[in-house]
Amino acid sequence: MADFDLTDALSPDYLVGLGGLTLSGLRAKRDACAELETDLSYLRRLAQARIDLILAESERRHLGLDDPGPEALVGQLPQILSEHRRGEGAGRLPTFFAPAQSMQLQLAAQVERLLPSDQLGSLPALSSTELSERLSALSDLERDVSADRRALHDIQDRLQEELVRRYRSGEANVDTLLH
Numbered sequence: 001m002a003d004f005d006l007t008d009a010l011s012p013d014y015l016v017g018l019g020g021l022t023l024s025g026l027r028a029k030r031d032a033c034a035e036l037e038t039d040l041s042y043l044r045r046l047a048q049a050r051i052d053l054i055l056a057e058s059e060r061r062h063l064g065l066d067d068p069g070p071e072a073l074v075g076q077l078p079q080i081l082s083e084h085r086r087g088e089g090a091g092r093l094p095t096f097f098a099p100a101q102s103m104q105l106q107l108a109a110q111v112e113r114l115l116p117s118d119q120l121g122s123l124p125a126l127s128s129t130e131l132s133e134r135l136s137a138l139s140d141l142e143r144d145v146s147a148d149r150r151a152l153h154d155i156q157d158r159l160q161e162e163l164v165r166r167y168r169s170g171e172a173n174v175d176t177l178l179h
Contacts, residue, residue: 004032005036006036006148009036009152009155010151014155015158018158018159018162021162023163023172026159026162026163026166027163030163033152033155033159034156036152037153037156039107040145040149041149042107043107043110043141044142044146044149046108047114047138047145048142050111050120050138051135051139051142052080053080054115054131054134054138056080057124057126057131058131058135060124061128110141114137115134
């Protein structure tokens, strides 16, 4: 599954014929989806961090506070970035904690196009219109990625349900886990 991507996983055909798959084939599909979910989660976190920084800058402007400068911004980063750390729902324990290095670069490039890292320290220099445009683009990306993650979670749930069904029905047993 080296060329497996989100389009493959979200295809209506991806879950067709689950009952005919071997246990290893079923687990391979589940694991491939878990890796994709990790990639999407990473991309969402990158976008959300930039959204949080833009919102903090917008709030500073709304309150009429002076530009604190890059040093003060760096000091505020832990507070700014921790405000939206946890989404709704129970969450999922990831199998993989970070995408492969090459995938990280590809995902980061998507966010970099919307708000390059070298502009993060100079958000106060951007016009309100520019901030709003960047916020809108990043929010759209974050919303799309979140929708894809939810769809992928549904697929993972179906795959897991099939695995559980097999163990409950006796089609598979715990001994097969060791092989």
